[in-house]
Amino acid sequence: MGTDDFYKIIGRVTVSLSRIDFLLSNIAVDVKLVPDYPEFYGKQNLKQKITELKSKINSHFNESEIADAFINNLNRLDELRQLRNQLVHAVTLQNSDEIMFYNFRTTSEGVKRNVTIVPFNDLAALDTELINLHNDLYTLRKEHFK
Template sequence: MSEKQLLIVSFSKKPEFYLIIRKDAMDKLKLLIGKLTLAFTDADFLVSDIVYKMGITGERFAFFADTKTGHKIENLRNFLQKSDGGPEKAFLPLIERLDELRQERNKLVHSIILKSSTGEDFYIRHRYVLNKEKRVMRDQATFDLKEYEETLQELLGLCKEMTEYYWGLIPTKIKNGARVIRKGEATT
């Protein structure tokens, strides 16, 4: 093994307690999973704030605190579909896209992942889920990092759109005689 493949960790000042750990071939994937997880947390927090601003919940962090993301998105989707229009109806397409990205993220985050042993740059994921009859279903697929890098970029773009949507819910305020002008808003 080359030096680049080894990581030496010292647990004490005594040389006999050095542990040699092989550098993991899946570092790029781990970093990508971390980025996806953090981006989804940002999206979840944004949705919580938006839902609060719209008056759907009375507690600012109520939506965010619920960890069953699929269920809370489904409940929010049902609520938004029943709305008459306005800001609630305009939020529905963003929620639909978030749910699609959540499902893609879950395929990666909740799977057992193996790297190709042939040296090729692809991975195999094995995901096990319970169906409605409580039977274990196996979902196996091969993928490369590019697929999930694209998913990450879509999620980051959606977060940006949701942030713009959020700022559109807040009335323009006048402070010290100066009106706040948002990007794209007419100045006359």
């Protein structure tokens, strides 16, 4: 994978997650978590949004099968969110078939460095998984709220 392909994947991952975030904001209105989507969309912490939606969805649906489908997708999103964070908050180096993500965090014990090595094919899979997740959430919303 060349540099341009790598940049394209980063862009697609970023845009896909933004689209999911916007969709979650509309679902938050559907389950009456907030009166208007900008109130939810404007929150900065996606993990917090996922947690709030999961608790509200459980109490919103009488049919546990529908709630479970939403919760499973939100759990998928939480896992993908963590991978996305590594991708966009890292210094990246690449060689012929993998990318190394260097993340630095300041803790009470000092600066911690975490290096994650990801094959290019895994990045392409992340891109595809985010698109599929968006489509799955969109379908659930369309079937159960519209």
